[in-house]
Amino acid sequence: MNPNRTVDLDEPTPDALAAIDAEWPLIDAELALLDAEITMLYAEDRGGPDELDWRRLRRAEARVTRVAAEVASRSGTFRRTA
Structure with a gap:
């Protein structure tokens, strides 16, 4: 850390690193x-996507949806309504 500065702007803060780790x-x-x-x-x-390409895409989309919900529920930004 630069002794002439009170805050080192070149490095992420511990809070920023924790947020990145959580996400x-x-x-x-x-x-x-x-x-x-x-x-x-x-x-x-190569003539268009085959069935495995489509399956991989669907699984990746489903994973993003699932993980986004998990991250949101952990961070408290996701609220369920009754």
Whole structure:
């Protein structure tokens, strides 16, 4: 840390790191979805997506939805109504 500053602006704060760590499962799920979407785009070069490509995409979408709900419920931003 720079002794001339009271706050080191070059590094994330412990709170920011904790927030990233808490959201990492969702980040990972979204990266997997992006990878599946890219695979679908490149599938056009080989005649279009096959059943496994579509299955991978559906599973990645479902995982994002599931993990987003889990992260939201842990952080208290998701409220269920009766």
